[in-house]
Amino acid sequence: MRYAVFLGCTIPSRQMNYEQSARAVSEALGIELVDADFGCCGFPIEPIDEVKALSMAAMNLKKAQEKGLDVVALCSACGEMLAKAEETLEKDESTAKNVNRLLSKQLGLEYSGERPRVIHFARMLYEDVGTERIRSMVKRPLGGLKIATHPGCHYVRPSTLSGGFDDPEFPHSLDELVEATGAEAVDYVGKEDCCGGGILAVREDVAKAMTRKKLETLSGKVDAMVLICPFCGIMYDRYQKLMGAEMEKEFGVPVLYYPQLLGLALGIDPEELGFDVNSVSVDGVLEKAGV
Amino acid sequence: MALGVFICRCGGNISGTVNCEEVRDAVKDMERVTTAQVTDFLCSKPGLQVIRNAIQRRKLDRVLVACCSPHMHERMFQNVVEEEGMNRYQLVHVNVREQCSWIHEKGATEKAVNLVKGGIRRALALDPLEEKEVELCRDVLVIGGGVAGITAALQLSEGGFKVNLVERNPSIGGRMAQLSKTFPTLDCSPCILSPRMAEVGNDKNITLYTGAEVVDLTGGPGNYKALVKQKARGVDIDKCLKCARCSTVCPTEVPNEFEEGLYPRKAIYLPFPQAVPSAYVIDFENCQRCGNCVEACPAKAVNLDDEDKMIELDIGSVIVATGFDLIDEEKLRSYRPEHPGVVNALQVERLIENELTEGKVLTTKDGDRIKSIAYVLCAGSRDPHRGVSYCSAVCCPYTIKQAVLLKKYLPYLKIYIYYTDMRMIGRGFEDFYREAREKGVFFIHGRPGDQERGRARGALVRDGAPGWRR
Numbered sequence: 001m002r003y004a005v006f007l008g009c010t011i012p013s014r015q016m017n018y019e020q021s022a023r024a025v026s027e028a029l030g031i032e033l034v035d036a037d038f039g040c041c042g043f044p045i046e047p048i049d050e051v052k053a054l055s056m057a058a059m060n061l062k063k064a065q066e067k068g069l070d071v072v073a074l075c076s077a078c079g080e081m082l083a084k085a086e087e088t089l090e091k092d093e094s095t096a097k098n099v100n101r102l103l104s105k106q107l108g109l110e111y112s113g114e115r116p117r118v119i120h121f122a123r124m125l126y127e128d129v130g131t132e133r134i135r136s137m138v139k140r141p142l143g144g145l146k147i148a149t150h151p152g153c154h155y156v157r158p159s160t161l162s163g164g165f166d167d168p169e170f171p172h173s174l175d176e177l178v179e180a181t182g183a184e185a186v187d188y189v190g191k192e193d194c195c196g197g198g199i200l201a202v203r204e205d206v207a208k209a210m211t212r213k214k215l216e217t218l219s220g221k222v223d224a225m226v227l228i229c230p231f232c233g234i235m236y237d238r239y240q241k242l243m244g245a246e247m248e249k250e251f252g253v254p255v256l257y258y259p260q261l262l263g264l265a266l267g268i269d270p271e272e273l274g275f276d277v278n279s280v281s282v283d284g285v286l287e288k289a290g291v
Numbered sequence: 292m293a294l295g296v297f298i299c300r301c302g303g304n305i306s307g308t309v310n311c312e313e314v315r316d317a318v319k320d321m322e323r324v325t326t327a328q329v330t331d332f333l334c335s336k337p338g339l340q341v342i343r344n345a346i347q348r349r350k351l352d353r354v355l356v357a358c359c360s361p362h363m364h365e366r367m368f369q370n371v372v373e374e375e376g377m378n379r380y381q382l383v384h385v386n387v388r389e390q391c392s393w394i395h396e397k398g399a400t401e402k403a404v405n406l407v408k409g410g411i412r413r414a415l416a417l418d419p420l421e422e423k424e425v426e427l428c429r430d431v432l433v434i435g436g437g438v439a440g441i442t443a444a445l446q447l448s449e450g451g452f453k454v455n456l457v458e459r460n461p462s463i464g465g466r467m468a469q470l471s472k473t474f475p476t477l478d479c480s481p482c483i484l485s486p487r488m489a490e491v492g493n494d495k496n497i498t499l500y501t502g503a504e505v506v507d508l509t510g511g512p513g514n515y516k517a518l519v520k521q522k523a524r525g526v527d528i529d530k531c532l533k534c535a536r537c538s539t540v541c542p543t544e545v546p547n548e549f550e551e552g553l554y555p556r557k558a559i560y561l562p563f564p565q566a567v568p569s570a571y572v573i574d575f576e577n578c579q580r581c582g583n584c585v586e587a588c589p590a591k592a593v594n595l596d597d598e599d600k601m602i603e604l605d606i607g608s609v610i611v612a613t614g615f616d617l618i619d620e621e622k623l624r625s626y627r628p629e630h631p632g633v634v635n636a637l638q639v640e641r642l643i644e645n646e647l648t649e650g651k652v653l654t655t656k657d658g659d660r661i662k663s664i665a666y667v668l669c670a671g672s673r674d675p676h677r678g679v680s681y682c683s684a685v686c687c688p689y690t691i692k693q694a695v696l697l698k699k700y701l702p703y704l705k706i707y708i709y710y711t712d713m714r715m716i717g718r719g720f721e722d723f724y725r726e727a728r729e730k731g732v733f734f735i736h737g738r739p740g741d742q743e744r745g746r747a748r749g750a751l752v753r754d755g756a757p758g759w760r761r
Contacts, residue, residue: 159676168676170625192625192740 001128004064004116005033006082008075009040010230014238017274018230021259022074022121024272028263029129029137033072036063041078042085051095055102057085058111061118070117072124076154076229079120083161086115120155122228122258126173127165131180139267141182142289147261148218149174149185150227150236153194177258178226181265186222190214197231208243211235215243215251224254224285226261233257241279254282264289293325294414295351296407297342298387299333299358305392308399314357314387317404323415325349334364339371346375353377353414357385357407378419385410427513428607430455434505435612437465441487443610448496455604456491457500457519460548462566463488465614469549471643474692475723481565488567500602501568508609517604523597525559525573530592533561537571537584537593545577551638554645559584559593573597618671618678625740626667631656636686639693647700663705664697666690667739673711687714691723694732707733 011019026033042056061082064071073079089096089111103109119127125134151171159168166173169192175185196210215236218225225236237255244250255278263273270291275282298314300306311329319327326345330338333356345351354372358364361384369379387403395402431447433440436458444454456463468488470480491497503521510516526537541557549563550556558578561571573584573595585593617635620628627633632655634642646653653661668686671678687710694706713734715724728734 167622167624172624 001030002032002034002069003072003124004036004038004067004069006038006041006060006071006073006075006078006118008073008078008230010234011074015230015233015257015277017260017277018074018233018257020272020274020277021257021263024268025259025263025266028266028268029125029134031124031129034067034069036060036067036069038063041073041075041081043077043081046081051098051102053081054085054088054095055099055106057082058089058099058103059107059109061085061116062109062111064116065111065114070119072119072121074121074228074230076120076152077231079118080154080157080161082118086118087161090115120228122155122174122177123162123165125258125262126177131176134177134180134262138181138265140265140290142261142265143182143184145183145224145285145288146186146222147178147183148188148191148222148225149178150191150195150214150225150232152227152229152232153198155228174226174228174258178261181262183261183265188217188221190217195229195232195235197235200235207235208239211239212243215240215253218253219251222253223288224256224261224282226256226258228258237279252280254278254280254285256282256285264291292323292353292415293349293351294323294353294355294411295342295345295349296324296327296355296411297333297345297357298327298329298407299338299356300329300331301358301388301392302332305358305388305403308392308395309387309403310400311403313400314403314407318407318411321408321411324411325351333358334367342368342371343375346372346377351377353381353383353417355383355385355407355410355414357387357403357410359388360386360390380420381414381417383410383414383417425513428515428605429453430604430606431608431610432457432505432515432517432604432606433610433612435465435614436460436463436491436499436501437612437614438467438484438487439614440465440610440612441484441491443612444497445487445490445494448494452496454494454497455500455517455519455606456497457503457505459502459504460562461502461524461572462562462568463491463499463501464563464566466637468563468565469551469637469640471640471648472692472696474688475717475719477692477695485565488565492567492569499568502572503602513607515606515609517606517609519602519604521600521602523573523575523599524570525575525578525594525597526571527590527592527594528568528570530590531570532590532592533569533571534589535561536587536589540583540587542581542583543577543579545574550641550645551635553638553641622677623670626670636689636693643693643696643700647696652701653704662703663707665707665739666694666709668708668710669738682714684714684716688717688720688723691715691727691732694727695723695730698727698730698732705733706731707735709735709737709739711736711738 007019023033038060040056041060042053046053071082073082089099100110103111151174156162156166156168156171178185193214194210196207200207227233233255240251240253260273270286296318298311300311305311315327315329318324326349328341330341332338342354354377356368365384368384369382372382373379385406387406391403391406392399430453433444433454433456436456440456441463444456447454464484467480467484472478473480491499500519500521502524503519505517506520507518508515537559538557541559543558544555545558546552547554547556559571559573580595582595585595617637642653655661668690672686673680673682690708694708697704697706713724715721
């Protein structure tokens with residue numbers, strides 16, 4: 001299995017633990033992640049200029065197309081943006097024309113022909129690798145760990161882009177992936193809630209209230225929270241620490257990226273899984289995992 | 292052979308997207324096409340005159356009209372060509388409006404050309420037909436014994452038709468028999484339905500097949516053959532006294548379908564008190580064949596060796612009245628359907644009938660009194676992602692009906708209704724909606740994102756917005 005890996009902007013600059021663990025896990029599972037000199041996916045400027053955003057996505061997709069590779073995105077927002085570009089360019093002729101006009105004017109490019117498939121890293125693990133295979137490769141079963149998953153907003157939504165691989169209102173694929181490691185995925189109220197990251201730049205107070213709500217629900221009830229999106233990671237991990245300092249309280253909810261958890265189960269050295277970047281201490285998790 | 296082709300612009304309905312002149316030019320030189328013309332409103336008197344003149348002057352024996360759907364005007368065009376001495380079955384009606392100009396923006400002209408060319412091939416292959424009168428079977432098959440099937444059967448019988456009514460369940464009645472009251476007048480549902488069910492049972496023109504399904508249908512209108520499979524009932528409906536001795540001794544208990552699984556029934560049971568046919572039935576899938584019921588029956592009506600029957604029916608027409616079913620709960624996992632505090636609306640109907648009208652209160656499994664109830668409307672409706680995209684048009688009014696009834700029996704209940712739009716379309720519905728609000732039912736605009744169980748409540752519904760809960 002070979003994929004072009006799309007890191008996006010946030011992960012290489014602020015959430016390196018996600019990238020590091022994803023690469024380590026892929027290697028252990030025999031998946032080759034190819035770097036393709038990608039740029040920004042276009043997501044941040046989409047509300048301002050859709051054609052420019054789609055053009056940025058198309059420029060990236062063209063690079064994957066030239067290598068003949070499908071794309072896995074670590075970031076949920078990048079995954080959604082790229083998949084949306086694929087769909088829009090396929091279905092909306094006039095937008096496709098505008099995008100190609102902009103591409104040819106600015107870069108001398110045209111994006112057409114066979115389009116690569118774009119999926120999220122977790123969906124790749126769930127669909128292309130499969131929970132059965134993951135289960136069979138677990139060397140250090142994580143029984144005893146209680147995990148709350150946070151699928152986030154863009155992983156399975158909009159449902160038109162996710163091809164029906166998971167229920168958009170009640171996603172279960174991430175829970176199944178967690179259970180493949182031997183850990184217990186617990187059900188909790190508000191699993192579908194947004195982390196608040198989407199509104200952080202506009203209303204920090206609201207964003208923090210949203211983050212705090214879920215942390216308060218989970219505090220003391222689970223061993224860790226598992227997620228798959230760098231924005232969610234910033235909110236729950238980084239802001240947990242910041243809010244804890246402001247409020248002079250400890251939430252004590254370690255936040256792991258799924259590949260970090262999977263890496264532990266696959267027996268990978270924790271040094272290679274980027275735990276030093278995590279803001280909230282993960283010592284409890286490592287101890288329970290027997291590392 | 293001489294064929295005339297007439298293309299209608301339909302005042303822009305067709306010519307707005309189909310270039311009619313281009314269609315004419317594409318076919319006018321085809322073999323046997325004597326004339327090809329474009330007209331405004333082919334169905335108007337001057338339009339028809341164009342066809343009449345062409346038939347007379349050019350001695351046409353075939354005519355193709357490219358215009359609206361044959362459902363609109365085919366018969367009229369046939370009459371016109373017949374009046375001009377042509378065989379009416381050598382008219383070909385090509386639909387370039389409903390199936391072309393109205394539904395395509397691009398490529399409509401190309402499609403119209405193809406449709407007309409196909410029509411020309413067909414016209415050239417047509418033989419003149421003669422009309423004959425033949426005897427047809429007048430008996431009717433009605434599939435489904437709910438209120439729609441019952442009404443259809445009774446009205447047909449009144450009109451002198453013989454009716455075969457086929458119902459899958461052991462009794463007719465369908466969904467309406469399960470309902471407590473009707474909206475918006477709060478009439479008693481069984482009081483409306485039961486007399487009509489009894490009428491079906493007594494009607495000499497209606498042959499009733501319960502526990503039966505249509506497995507095959509062959510033939511055509513006026514001359515169908517239907518194959519009906521009737522499951523073994525195990526009880527002779529003419530002998531059964533409904534004394535309940537059989538079900539008293541039956542050792543097997545299973546969830547009762549009529550009660551939506553809320554209460555148990557035995558493997559030999561009466562579907563419900565007003566059932567028609569008014570007799571017990573054996574559920575052979577769950578029967579242990581212990582023979583207790585055979586011994587207990589004073590009328591010797593029970594036969595454990597009863598077998599399925601295949602019945603062949605000759606009929607002339609079919610009415611399908613198979614009714615509705617609830618959406619698969621698996622599609623609505625975010626509402627936790629497996630939770631004991633979460634019920635569907637049909638279950639509420641049965642709770643009202645079995646508990647509230649008996650003077651009881653609603654309690655949780657642990658015996659705590661339920662003090663508040665939340666309704667989630669549009670669960671699976673208007674939701675193309677996991678349910679259906681359309682609106683049932685009945686959920687809003689029946690929810691209000693249930694809320695008003697619940698408030699009547701249990702005034703202390705707090706009732707919250709989460710709605711998308713209150714669609715109260717029908718006479719008296721809006722007043723009914725106001726009545727519910729006046730009685731203190733809370734209406735909350737929005738779909739809940741998630742829900743959890745609260746200790747003193749049946750189900751606590753939580754809105755998607757943070758920091759906001761009831």
